Amino acid sequence: MTNNELPALRWGIVGTGLISSWFVADLTIDRANRGANHTIQAIGSSSVQKGQEFASQHLSGHTPTIYGSYAELYNDPNVEIVYIGTPHAFHKQNALDAIRAGKHVLCEKSFTLNEREAKEVFAEARGYNVFIMEAMWTRFFPLVQKLRQLIHVDKTIGDVHRVWCDFGLPKDIASLPITSRYKDPALGAGSLLDIGIYSLTWVILALESNLRTETPQVLATQKIVHHVDVATSVLLNYPDGRQGVATSTFASKTPANFCRIEGTIGSIVVEGLAASVPTSFTIQLRNEEPQKYEFERPGRGFYWEADAVAIDIAAGKTENDIMPCDETIRIMHLLDEIRRQGGAQFPQDLE
Template sequence: MALDTLPTLRWGIVGTGMISSWFVSDLSLERQGKKAEHIIQAIGSSSTEKGRGFVEKHLKGKAPTVYGSYQDLYEDANVDILYIGTPHAFHKQNCLDAIRAGKHVLCEKAFALNSREAQQIFDEAKRQGVFVMEAMWTRFFPLVQQLRRVIHHDKVIGDIDRVFCDFAMPMNIKSLPPSSRLRNAALGAGSLLDIGIYSVTWAILALEAEPGQETPTILGTQRLHDGVDVATSVILSYPDGKQGLATCSTFTKTPSSFCRIEGSQGTVTVDGFAASAPAFFTVHAKDQEPQRYDFERPGKGFYWEADAVALDIAAGRMENELMPWSETLRIMRLMDDIRRQGGAKFPQDDEYC
């Protein structure tokens, strides 16, 4: 595809925290093989001063419009799509406001606090006719796509039996102020929505050849501190006997090999800094030398999901094939179930969870 035929998206950024800084830095990279042009058109922050500081630190040499309120950003006619990088508890309202302003939306994971909120967002997107996707960026890594081909299509380790995945990162939650998004339940705090969603996703991607065609039963347990889950363990069980163990913790750091996939003819291990950012995987097939698959990844890798969004919008689609609305809802329902069993509850759940 020639450069002048690439679709172009003008992005508005909602929120100026760490995840937003990673996103804009990645979209600003010069890279080969890109499938879209991305322009950081505007920044929305809680104050103009904070927004300007974000631009100065992460977007040097660029001059996006800076707004001291999100509503002003929603109303900017020069913005095509909004990337929402605010804490979980704000996602629903941010998405609804953006959608009602006629904007497409890419919203960070976890997409909402519970499946009820997620459904409300998708219902509004359908009414307004705009594109919406959960920003589960890891699903769009070439590594993940190749891994799924290797284990599900090529069946290099035979039939998949079990998967283990862990995402642990020391957060010292007990020492944080009650207002911290990592400790305040009203802000969606807890290990499950923050990092456990990756472990659950890896288990599903490894166990299901076609995600969404079957849904596992869940057995979940959580360790709570002031009502917030600081560690979660989940067993996913399928009718044919396959099982996955997905865990997360705020007390330690997962070793490099964060995922192990076991099959009838061998195993696959996946390595990286964390489950959100895999670097390589290794196939250990029976009676064969281990084969390692490495992948080039400039920056952190947010541009792959952004490219996919641009191609979908250019084609007039409202949702993405790799991360459709149905899959977001399914994962949210699984996490609702995990929290029901484990005891973590958000004030916004009311009687739902």
């Protein structure tokens, strides 16, 4: 299939922070495994100057339309889909505004601050019949797809009974201004929504063969400093005895072997820069030499989720099979319960 035969999508980017810079850079990579053609049509920022600086730094050779407000981007008829890369607390309103302008939406994780907000956004998307998905990009990595096949289809390590995953990212919370998204509860601050969601995702992907079908018991604790969780530990207990431990912390950096999956005849260790960016995994069966699987990844890997979105929209779908709306709601429900037990609260929880 030539590039001209691939699905094509024109993106509007809302937010000009780090995650948006990674996303647009990945979409403009010239790669052999391209599944769709992507155009960065417009950039929406708090000012035209800020948007222009973002484009000049991250979009060499291409000049998108620059808007000094998000509303102008939503109303651009050339924008087909809006990518939301703003802090967690703004996701709900950004998504609602884009949906009401008739745009498809790809919204960064965590999708919203809580389950209630997520349900509101999805209901609005259904009403406008637009595509919507949480941008949990790691789920779309070929590495993750291969790993799930080996675990749940091929039963390479037998029946999985225990999983442990950690995401540690050093942050000196005390030194940050109260306005920082890492420190202000109103912005969804804390390790759980920022990085703990990845640990939780790995546990679920490794323990569950089918998404949205199981509800584990949650046992959680959090360390709260400056009204935000700087460390979270979660134990998921399943009725048949399977257990998953998901942890996150701002106190230290997780080693490269961030996840361990244990089965009845062997184990798997997943390696990478962090739980969000896996690069390889190693299978160790009893009395056998370890076998390592490595995967090529030009850029960072955001294009795999973007390709999936373009293919779905071209097919007339309004949600994705790998990251469907019900799965996002289930994850948000678990995150809410973890915070309820651990003590981290957002002002929006009381609305």
